Amino acid sequence: MDKVFIKELTVLATIGAYEWEKQIKQKLVIDLEMAWDNRPAGLSDDLSLALDYASVSQAVSDLVSQQPHELVETVAEKVAALILTQFTVPWVKVTINKPGAVPFAANVGVQIERSQTEASS
């Protein structure tokens, strides 16, 4: 299976379950893996046949930065749904990292995998 990936997309977001977190912006770092048949783009050299990682990055960044969320799980679900529906990707793995959330932990977060069949059922 071919993939398009985006690593360490950094977004400043209102994210957290506690009251003090709703008053500040914190950094979320997002990793995405998306199933995509890269042969049509690779054989034609045509961006319109590719899954445009710049467009995906912009859409994800807008979604995560423009709405407040309590849980990283919610962000992961919304990001997965956006990619599956707006970009018609058949399968996506979404990792949401919230570095700095837990003192003495290098990183914390969640990882989910979603596909078209799961999203529509």
Ligand SMILES: Nc1nc2c(c(=O)[nH]1)N=C([C@H](O)[C@@H](O)CO)CN2
């Ligand atoms: N599984 C999760 N656990 C926790 C979350 C979360 O989003 N998912 N969030 C918090 C707080 O917001 C925390 O990040 C504050 O430091 C705690 N646990």
